[in-house]
Each structure stands twice: as C-alpha cells, then as structure tokens.
Amino acid sequence: MISTLNIVLTLNILATVLVAILLVAIFIFSKSFSKGWLYLLGLVILFPTIKLGSGNLSLFDLLLFLISIIGMIKLAQTDKKVLKNKLTFPFFLMFLISSSYLFFGLIFDLLIRSSIWKISLNMILIWFLLVGFQYFFQTQKRIRRFFSLVIAVNVTHSIFGIIMFLGNWQTSIGMGISTGKSKHLIFNQSTHQINGFLGIGSTDQIGANPLAALLIISIISTLGFLLLNQQQEKNLIKKKVKKKNKVKLLDSIYKVQIFKEKFKNRKLFRKKIWMSILLLIQLIGLFLTFAYSSLIFLGIGVMTMGILTKKRILITLTAIYLIILTMILPSIYSSIEVVSNENLKQWFGGFETIKNNWILGEGLASQEEGFSSQTLQNNSYLLFWSNYGIIGLILFIRILWQYFIDIYKKYESTQKGERIWFVIVASCFVSLLLEGLTSNVLIFGPTAIIFWLMYGIILNLGKDNINNRFKKINFN
Numbered sequence: 157m158i159s160t161l162n163i164v165l166t167l168n169i170l171a172t173v174l175v176a177i178l179l180v181a182i183f184i185f186s187k188s189f190s191k192g193w194l195y196l197l198g199l200v201i202l203f204p205t206i207k208l209g210s211g212n213l214s215l216f217d218l219l220l221f222l223i224s225i226i227g228m229i230k231l232a233q234t235d236k237k238v239l240k241n242k243l244t245f246p247f248f249l250m251f252l253i254s255s256s257y258l259f260f261g262l263i264f265d266l267l268i269r270s271s272i273w274k275i276s277l278n279m280i281l282i283w284f285l286l287v288g289f290q291y292f293f294q295t296q297k298r299i300r301r302f303f304s305l306v307i308a309v310n311v312t313h314s315i316f317g318i319i320m321f322l323g324n325w326q327t328s329i330g331m332g333i334s335t336g337k338s339k340h341l342i343f344n345q346s347t348h349q350i351n352g353f354l355g356i357g358s359t360d361q362i363g364a365n366p367l368a369a370l371l372i373i374s375i376i377s378t379l380g381f382l383l384l385n386q387q388q389e390k391n392l393i394k395k396k397v398k399k400k401n402k403v404k405l406l407d408s409i410y411k412v413q414i415f416k417e418k419f420k421n422r423k424l425f426r427k428k429i430w431m432s433i434l435l436l437i438q439l440i441g442l443f444l445t446f447a448y449s450s451l452i453f454l455g456i457g458v459m460t461m462g463i464l465t466k467k468r469i470l471i472t473l474t475a476i477y478l479i480i481l482t483m484i485l486p487s488i489y490s491s492i493e494v495v496s497n498e499n500l501k502q503w504f505g506g507f508e509t510i511k512n513n514w515i516l517g518e519g520l521a522s523q524e525e526g527f528s529s530q531t532l533q534n535n536s537y538l539l540f541w542s543n544y545g546i547i548g549l550i551l552f553i554r555i556l557w558q559y560f561i562d563i564y565k566k567y568e569s570t571q572k573g574e575r576i577w578f579v580i581v582a583s584c585f586v587s588l589l590l591e592g593l594t595s596n597v598l599i600f601g602p603t604a605i606i607f608w609l610m611y612g613i614i615l616n617l618g619k620d621n622i623n624n625r626f627k628k629i630n631f632n
Contacts (some may be wrong), residue, residue, distance in 0.1 A: 174215065185226075190298055193289065194305050196223045201370065201602035202309050205329055205355030214357070220605070224281050227288020242562065243611065246555045247283040251276065253544055253551070269518065271543050274361075278599060282608045290612040299577050299613055303377045306606060310374035311434050313352025313367055314441030321350045321444055330356035334365065349446040354602070362603075363534030364595035368447035369603040371438055372454045372591070373584050376461060378435045380580040383465060385428050387576075449594050452481050457587030464567075464579045510542045517545035536592035536599055556598075559585065562614050570617045578617050581610045 177199060185192030196219055204216035254276030261268035293299050319325075320332030333348045334356050351359070351367050358366040442450065455478045462470030510518065533539040541549040563582050570578045588597060588607050597603040 174218075181222075190292070190301070193223065193226070193292060194301055196226075197605075198305050198309055200605060201306070202312065202353055204366075204602055205331055205353065205357045207329070207357075216602075220281055220285075224284040224288065227284050242558050243555060244283075244287065246551060246558065247279065249551055250279055250548075250555070251283075253548060254279075257544070269543060271539070275539070275543060275599060278604070282604065285605065286608050286612055289609065290615055293613045293616045296574055296577070299574075299616075302609075302613075303380070303577075303580065307374045307377055307381075307434060307438075310352075310371055310441070311437055313354065314350075314371070314437050317350030317352040317367065317441055317444065318437075321348070324348070327355075334359060350441060350444045352441070358601050361600045362596050364597070365445045365447050365450075366597075366601050366603070368442060368445040368450035369588060369591045369595065369597040370601075370606070371442040371445070372450060372457060372587050373603065373606055375435065375438050375442065375454060376457050376583045376587065377580050378431055378438065379458065379461060380576050380583075382428065382431050382435070383461075383467070383579075384576050385424055385431065389424050389428075448481075450591065452478065453587045453590040455481065456590060457583040460586045461579055461583040464582060510538065513545075515546055517541060517543050517548060534595055536596050539596055539599060556589065559611055559614075562611070566614055566617050574617055577613055581613055584610060 181192060181196055184195050200216055200219045200223070204214060206215040254272060257272050258268060258276070260266065261272075293302070317332060324333070326332045326335070331351065331353050334351050335348045349365060351365060354366045354370075442454065455474050459471060459474040459478070462468075462474055533542050537549060537552065540552040544551075563578075563585060566578060567575075567582075584607070588603070591603075592598045598607060
C-alpha cells in the first residue's frame with residue numbers, strides 16, 4: 157500500500173522500487189534476522205549497477221552501508237570478543253594509513269587521488285561486515301544458506317546474461333552484455349560478453365568482467381554441494397546395505413543391491429540432477445564472459461578442491477582441463493610464448509605506472525605536478541602499491557597472509573561434517589588470489605564482499621559452538 161501510494165504521488169518508479177525493497181527487508185528482519193540479512197546480501201550482489209538519481213550513489217552503496225550499520229548494531233548487542241579476530245588490527249592500520257593520506261592532503265593542500273577515497277571507504281565497510289556478521293556463521297544451517305544464496309544469485313545472473321547474449325540485447329544501464337572485443341588472444345573474435353545484472357558500471361572500477369570472478373565462487377560452491385550429496389549417498393548405502401564377505405558368485409548381486417539403494421533415494425538423486433543443471437548454467441555463463449584467465453583460475457581452484465577432498469578423478473580431470481587451456485589451445489591459436497607474454501603484460505603491466513614512485517606511491521601529489529597516471533590499476537596488489545606505496549602493499553599482503561594462515565590452521569580442527577565448507581572457502585581463496593592479479597575483485601564489487609565474508613566462516617569452523625543441525629558426514 158505504501159509503495160502504491162508512493163508511485164501515485166511521485167511517479168518515480170525507482171524510488172518506489174527502493175521503498176518496496178526496504179519495506180520487505182524490514183518485514184523479513186522482524187521475522188528472522190538470518191533470512192533478512194541474506195535478503196539484503198542477495199540484493200547487494202545482484203543489483204550493484206542501479207543508480208539512485210543522477211549522482212554516483214548506487215543501490216549497491218546504499219544497501220552495503222545499510223547492512224554494515226545493522227552489523228554494528230548487532231555487534232553492540234553481542235559478545236565484544238568478535239572484535240579480537242586477527243584481521244582487526246591490520247584493517248585498523250589500513251584505516252590509519254588512509255586517514256593519514258587524507259589528513260596530509262587536506263592540510264598541505266595536496267591533490268588526493270580519488271581511488272584513495274574509494275579504497276578506504278570500501279575497506280571500512282568490508283571490515284564492519286566481516287566483524288559484525290562473523291557470528292552469523294556460527295551454525296552450519298546458516299553457512300549452507302549463505303552458499304545457497306550465492307549459487308541462486310549467480311544462476312540468476314547467468315540465465316539473464318545468456319538470454320541477453322542470444323538476443324544481443326543490453327538494457328539502458330548496461331545490464332545483460334558488454335560490447336567490445338576480449339583482450340585475450342584466444343577470444344579475440346568475441347564482440348560482446350555477458351555481465352548479468354552487474355552491468356558495465358563495475359567494469360571500469362574492477363578492471364575486468366565483474367561476473368567472471370563471482371561465477372568462480374558459485375561454481376566451486378555448487379561442486380561442493382555435489383560432493384556433499386555424493387557423500388550423503390554413500391553413508392545411506394552403508395547403512396542400508398551392510399557390507400559382507402563376498403564370494404565371486406555374489407558380487408553381481410551385491411552391486412545390483414547398491415544400484416537399487418541409489419535409485420530408491422530419490423530425494424538425493426533429484427538434488428544431484430538439479431545441482432548438475434545449475435552447474436552447467438553457470439559454466440556456460442562463465443564461458444560467455446570470455447574471461448580466459450578466469451577459466452584457468454577456476455581450474456586451479458577446482459584442483460585445490462580435489463586435493464583437499466582426495467578425489468583423484470577430480471584432480472585428473474582438472475589437470476587435463478588446465479593442460480588444454482594453458483598449452484593446447486594457445487598452440488592452436490598462436491603460440492604458448494605469445495599468449496604467456498600477453499598474460500604477463502596484462503597481469504604485471506601496471507608496474508610501469510609506479511616505477512617512478514614505488515616507495516611512497518602516488519596517492520598524493522602537489523598541485524603543480526599532478527598525477528603521472530590517472531588510470532586505475534587492473535591488479536588488486538598493484539592498486540594498493542600505486543596508491544599507498546610499498547607500506548600499503550605489505551599491509552594488504554599481511555591481511556591476505558593472515559587469511560591464509562587461518563585457513564591452514566583450521567583444516568585439522570574442523571569436524572568431518574563441516575569440512576566441506578572449509579574446502580569451498582579454501583578453493584575460492586586460491587582462485588581469487590590469482591584473480592587479484594588481473595583485476596580489483598579483492599577490493600571492489602560484490603566479489604570482494606563475498607571473499608571477505610567467507611573469512612567469517614573460517615573463523616567459526618572448528619569451534620565448539622558450531623551447531624551441527626544435519627547429520628555429520630564422514631568427509632575424508
């Protein structure tokens with residue numbers, strides 16, 4: 157009723173949609189904080205392109221700020237020990253460095269690069285999300301919902317993008333497809349690629365197709381669910397068909413019994429088929445982004461999953477996949493050397509813009525000199541280096557190193573029933589570290605939000621308070 161009244165009085169469709177979104181959020185939060193938080197998070201990673209008015213403020217910024225405020229309120233109501241996670245101090249130092257740059261820039265009338273403002277604001281919001289919602293992941297049910305949401309959102313992106321790609325359509329704000337040839341030699345004939353609902357607004361900031369890295373997370377998550385489903389099937393078969401000493405005459409009968417039990421478990425069978433379809437849709441979506449390096453990084457992430465779960469078939473198939481992408485296809489289209497040089501140029505070409513001031517960076521400049529380069533680095537690590545100098549780069553690597561150390565230490569402490577979540581996060585971590593070489597996905601956009609939120613999962617895995625609401629799985 158309120159939304160109807162708003163559209164009648166203002167005739168502003170966007171404002172009406174925003175009011176409706178916030179009203180639904182309030183209603184869901186009043187019923188369940190867990191579901192309400194996921195609702196807002198889903199909107200954040202689904203519609204980051206929509207602008208509010210003629211300015212630069214987007215729905216993504218507003219919703220991200222809103223759930224950060226909610227996180228701070230919840231933080232004030234919960235145990236303050238959540239502030240003691242090991243990333244708090246490095247994030248505080250990052251905030252201190254940003255504040256120092258902004259302070260000295262204003263005091264001494266120096267030019268402040270706009271990316272300083274963007275990075276500092278983004279990292280502050282990410283820290284509030286990480287700390288405020290760390291306790292959200294204290295139950296496996298919530299962790300499962302989180303990954304289910306990520307998969308659902310990315311399937312939606314993929315379906316919309318595929319439809320728009322087939323029709324060669326693009327909305328007025330750039331959603332659906334992005335035009336322009338791919339930079340990679342192998343995909344140099346593609347004239348447009350899909351971006352789902354992410355639009356073209358994030359491309360300049362991230363420096364690459366914003367959908368590719370997001371799909372890597374959801375594809376790895378979907379594979380994790382399939383492995384979980386497979387292990388549940390094995391456990392049910394072990395319960396229903398007790399293994400006995402077999403003789404050669406009865407081998408075939410025993411195998412038929414196992415097949416019958418698999419077929420009878422229709423719920424898990426339907427779930428496997430459904431997840432396989434979702435996986436296929438996302439793989440098609442990732443291919444249509446024509447992000448060649450992302451296809452390689454996905455393979456490395458899946459291989460990490462195979463190693464952690466000791467699945468030989470997964471390791472073998474991934475190894476073949478990587479050989480095809482890194483050796484066979486380059487030799488067909490040009491040469492391995494040419495493609496390798498092109499990759500190195502794309503990944504590390506940003507060194508040219510910081511070689512003149514690699515110690516202090518180029519975050520500040522005098523009014524007379526100005527900035528030697530106004531281009532945004534398409535590399536998460538070089539972005540920190542160019543703006544904050546070598547200190548900023550070291551601090552950013554220190555944050556990532558702590559993330560890695562906590563992943564490394566948590567593996568043995570996780571229970572076998574919850575280890576699949578660790579496997580998903582660890583695999584995504586490896587892939588996205590490599591994605592950071594080609595884009596700013598570790599700092600900007602919805603992928604960065606998911607990447608840092610997953611650290612909250614790692615902090616909670618292995619704790620005594622994790623609530624196993626579904627059966628433990630013997631995940632070796």
